[in-house]
Amino acid sequence: MNAPIAHFNGKLLPLDQISISPLDRGFIFGDGVYEVIPVYAGTPLRAREHFERLQRSMDEIRLTNPHTVVEWMKLTEELLRHHPGDQAVYIQVTRGAPQKRDHVIPKGLQPTVFMMSNPMTTPSREAVENGVACVTSRDFRWEKCHVKSTSLLGNVLARQISADAGATETILFRDGHLTEASSSNVFVVKKGAVAAPPRDNLILMGITYDLVMQLAREGAVKLETRPVTEAEVRAADEIWLSSSTKEVLAVTTLDGKPVGPGKPGPIFRRMHQLYQEHKAKAAKAKVAA
Ligand code: PDD
Secondary structure, eight states: OOOOEEEETTEEEEGGGOOOOTTOHHHHHOOEEEEEEEEETTEESSHHHHHHHHHHHHHHTTOOOSSOHHHHHHHHHHHHTTSOSSEEEEEEEEOOOOSSOOSSOOTTOOOEEEEEEEEOOOOOHHHHHHOEEEEEEEOOSOSOTTSOBSOOHHHHHHHHHHHHTTOSEEEEEETTEEEEETTBEEEEEETTEEEEOOSSTTSOOOHHHHHHHHHHHHTTOOEEEOOOBHHHHHTOSEEEEEETTTEEEEEEEETTEESTTSSOOHHHHHHHHHHHHHHHHHHHHTSOO
């Protein structure tokens, strides 16, 4: 089988013809940032917002963006010509490959740009209808979780806790408060009202998190962003995960105990429906809505 086409430093190449220097700071230090953009029937969802977040991540790590948002959108379009249907586009930009290993950020280095696209698997009907299991852990990551950095060891180790338990995600608490999960944002529902942790340096500002906020506003679902305690999570009627590839997903067991009645709740079902409608409308309009 032919290797899929990917983008590397301005060129479209088969994936197996791309090689990266062992001195690349992405490899040596995890010195890079990334994005994952969901694509429905060839149309990226919220591409502009993803590239704006990429810009913010680069600003945070003092990396000069090699492309404008418009250029990024064009590169995505070119890559997607080789990848029809529902896809997840992955974009990574690292600091580049200097002559020697040194922690100090080198000046004038050309960043390394890599993009690939893979068929996207959204949650199964079974997962949507029955919800998924999650476990919890202390949030042992760093204090710049708002940067979508490729330094993901903390997230990898957090995710492995749930993988070992046969669960879908690890929900994280820092100092008695909910932050997020290893690769998703988290919402809780109590007595019909949705709450999510505020946008700060302790969570990634999810593009899906933002879309859920917008859909809640438009759909008259009560939602507020505020600190959420661990006790509130454990006593919630509903818990949801959100991410570009998970969309919105109900959590029906937490650390082996049922969440509410142990079934996806009515507010989840409403939000899931709003999300599916939005997605279908965006794909039909052929715009990155
Ligand atoms: N993860 N929080 C973390 C730590 C994440 O890694 C992600 C996304 C999110 C949700 O963000 P968004 O809604 O923009 O996808 C929250 C991606 C999908 C990943 O690393 O594969």
